[in-house]
Amino acid sequence: MLSYIVRRLGATIVVMAVVAFFVFSLLYLTPGDPAAVIAGDVASADDIARIRQSLGLDQPFLVRFGNWVWALFHGDLGTSIFNNLPVSKLISQRVEPTLSLTICTLIVAIVTSVPLGAIAAARAESKLDHAIMGFSVLGFSLPVFVLAYLLILLFSLQLQWLPVQGYRPISEGIWPWFRHLILPSLALGTVYAALIARITRASVLDVLSQDYIRTAQAKGLKERDIMIHHALKNAAVPIITIIGIGIGLLISGAVVTETVFAIPGIGRLTVDAILRRDYPIIQGVILIFSATYVIVNLLIDLSYIFFDPRIRY
Amino acid sequence: MINNSSVKHVDWSGQLFKLSHFFKAQLPALYQRYPFAVIGAATLFFMGFIAIFAPYLATVDPQAVTPLNRLKPPSWQDWFGTDALGRDVYSRVMYGTRVSLTVGIAVALLSTFIGTAIGLVTGFIRWLDPIVMRIMDGLMSIPSILLAIALMALTKASMENVIIAITLAEIPRVVRLVRSLVLSLREQPYVEAAAAAGTPLLKTLLRHILPNIAAPLLVQATYICASAMITEAILSFIGAGTPPNIPSWGNIMAESRSLFQIAGYLIFFPAIFLSATVLAVNYLGDGLRDALDPRLSRRM
Numbered sequence: 003m004l005s006y007i008v009r010r011l012g013a014t015i016v017v018m019a020v021v022a023f024f025v026f027s028l029l030y031l032t033p034g035d036p037a038a039v040i041a042g043d044v045a046s047a048d049d050i051a052r053i054r055q056s057l058g059l060d061q062p063f064l065v066r067f068g069n070w071v072w073a074l075f076h077g078d079l080g081t082s083i084f085n086n087l088p089v090s091k092l093i094s095q096r097v098e099p100t101l102s103l104t105i106c107t108l109i110v111a112i113v114t115s116v117p118l119g120a121i122a123a124a125r126a127e128s129k130l131d132h133a134i135m136g137f138s139v140l141g142f143s144l145p146v147f148v149l150a151y152l153l154i155l156l157f158s159l160q161l162q163w164l165p166v167q168g169y170r171p172i173s174e175g176i177w178p179w180f181r182h183l184i185l186p187s188l189a190l191g192t193v194y195a196a197l198i199a200r201i202t203r204a205s206v207l208d209v210l211s212q213d214y215i216r217t218a219q220a221k222g223l224k225e226r227d228i229m230i231h232h233a234l235k236n237a238a239v240p241i242i243t244i245i246g247i248g249i250g251l252l253i254s255g256a257v258v259t260e261t262v263f264a265i266p267g268i269g270r271l272t273v274d275a276i277l278r279r280d281y282p283i284i285q286g287v288i289l290i291f292s293a294t295y296v297i298v299n300l301l302i303d304l305s306y307i308f309f310d311p312r313i314r315y
Numbered sequence: 316m317i318n319n320s321s322v323k324h325v326d327w328s329g330q331l332f333k334l335s336h337f338f339k340a341q342l343p344a345l346y347q348r349y350p351f352a353v354i355g356a357a358t359l360f361f362m363g364f365i366a367i368f369a370p371y372l373a374t375v376d377p378q379a380v381t382p383l384n385r386l387k388p389p390s391w392q393d394w395f396g397t398d399a400l401g402r403d404v405y406s407r408v409m410y411g412t413r414v415s416l417t418v419g420i421a422v423a424l425l426s427t428f429i430g431t432a433i434g435l436v437t438g439f440i441r442w443l444d445p446i447v448m449r450i451m452d453g454l455m456s457i458p459s460i461l462l463a464i465a466l467m468a469l470t471k472a473s474m475e476n477v478i479i480a481i482t483l484a485e486i487p488r489v490v491r492l493v494r495s496l497v498l499s500l501r502e503q504p505y506v507e508a509a510a511a512a513g514t515p516l517l518k519t520l521l522r523h524i525l526p527n528i529a530a531p532l533l534v535q536a537t538y539i540c541a542s543a544m545i546t547e548a549i550l551s552f553i554g555a556g557t558p559p560n561i562p563s564w565g566n567i568m569a570e571s572r573s574l575f576q577i578a579g580y581l582i583f584f585p586a587i588f589l590s591a592t593v594l595a596v597n598y599l600g601d602g603l604r605d606a607l608d609p610r611l612s613r614r615m
Contacts, residue, residue: 013449013452016452016453017452017453017456020449020450020453020454021456021457023453024457025457025465028465139597139598139601140594142541143541143545143590143593143594143597144590145548145549145552145586145589145590145593146549147549148582148589148590151575151579151582151586154575155579159576166576250455250458250459251458253458253461254459254549257460257461257464257553258460258549258553261552261553262572272461273553273554275468276464276467276468276553276555277554279468281469284464284468285465287461288457288461288462288465291457291458291461292456292457292458292461295456295457295458296456299456
């Protein structure tokens with residue numbers, strides 16, 4: 003068990019090293035002079051030289067990589083080309099909106115999709131099942147921003163129930179904070195919920211064909227109790243796994259959602275950085291998001307021991 | 316000689332019969348079994364038709380700017396209205412079909428091809444497996460849109476670069492699938508028999524392994540096609556995708572972002588086309604999965 007945790011941690015470190023190396027070498031993979039590309043069309047030779055120096059492109063690749071990793075361990079993600087502020091500061095200033103959005107979305111998605119998936123499995127091949135699964139395919143097929151505009155059109159412009167755009171920090175009160183997050187969470191959560199509902203249906207369906215379910219039915223247990231205590235509990239591992247893998251979808255979607263709803267989070271920072279070709283920020287954001295993904299999935303792997311005591315390593 | 320005189324007689328009535336048989340008997344039967352897949356395929360045929368004949372379907376040049384005719388709502392004159400520069404949205408949407416279909420199909424083909432090659436080799440060469448898989452794990456932990464964004468931020472905006480960026484982000488998923496399939500096939504008696512008979516590795520891979528993984532690969536490829544279309548639209552939407560001089564559905568929507576409240580139709584029409592196409596590809600994928608792997612379809 004302990005050896006499993008150690009091995010799993012080791013694998014995580016290797017994966018993060020691969021991510022770091024890839025994110026770093028991206029700058030060198032591009033054809034032509036990256037400094038010139040970043041500087042843009044109107045840059046002078048001096049600008050290009052300055053950028054080349056600030057990115058360390060005048061040094062050998064491995065020396066530069068070593069320095070970069072060394073700085074990373076000291077919490078230094080580099081400096082923005084555009085406004086000369088440390089990337090770590092720019093990111094930490096914008097953590098709250100992004101974290102609020104993703105956590106709200108996570109809750110919305112899980113609370114709706116797991117019951118829907120379970121109901122679809124319990125009534126497999128019925129009209130209800132087909133309707134739920136039909137909606138789930140639709141959820142996959144609508145780009146986040148299209149859904150976002152539809153929601154704004156309906157709830158903000160037509161019904162005028164909710165604000166069109168913007169974000170309020172949680173320090174200004176729970177209700178204004180939450181009001182501004184309802185539509186973004188719904189828009190972002192739909193794809194994610196569609197994915198979870200599908201996997202929930204599949205794994206619950208698998209469990210429902212087991213002998214112990216028949217025993218529970220024979221004992222005369224209520225259908226709801228069987229579903230909650232027997233079926234969902236045993237179907238938990240694949241559901242939790244897909245929740246973890248889906249974090250990637252959530253992060254990608256947050257970048258778009260923040261753009262549509264004008265939420266000043268890390269996603270917005272990324273989009274602004276792209277438009278200015280502020281590469282240190284892009285590198286820093288990818289690194290932070292990937293690390294989040296890797297750590298969440300590590301925790302989920304370790305949680306299997308709790309959710310399914312039969313799993314022994 | 317007589318048989319040299321090439322009396323290749325085309326049996327037109329026979330061909331016609333076959334065609335009418337297809338539409339009268341086979342298609343309805345197929346529809347009965349896989350209704351959504353048939354609807355999806357029909358929609359895709361329709362979109363393919365639009366993409367090929369876009370120059371004839373478009374009423375005007377999609378890039379033609381008519382400043383006097385700005386932001387006109389949909390009418391008999393301009394079916395889908397006009398945008399802030401007075402360009403005809405209907406014509407732009409017709410041309411946009413080309414971008415989405417090209418990106419979707421190109422990414423699906425490229426990533427499946429490259430991913431399969433890597434997956435086959437890793438699945439068979441044991442010492443290579445841990446190395447390649449750790450690299451793939453690393454690539455997979457970078458959210459795919461962010462990976463594509465990073466690549467696009469460093470290269471010039473062009474459709475080729477969009478395709479390359481999305482392909483790179485999709486490859487690890489194919490490698491994983493192929494490798495897991497190969498690992499179980501590798502232990503099959505017929506593969507071991509081939510190895511015992513001294514069959515070269517390449518021949519074993521092409522003759523024995525590839526045909527057995529073709530079905531799940533095809534299904535995976537359709538899903539990749541669908542997600543690539545969405546990714547292209549998202550990249551264009553946030554300004555890191557297809558360059559503005561090529562009308563793509565994502566671009567049309569991106570340019571209208573700030574005008575959404577006064578001219579919602581600018582977003583509505585490309586959105587409908589994009590969603591319908593992606594939905595059609597997903598339906599086709601589900602149908603293929605049901606038809607090719609009944610075991611999996613019960614589980615998914």
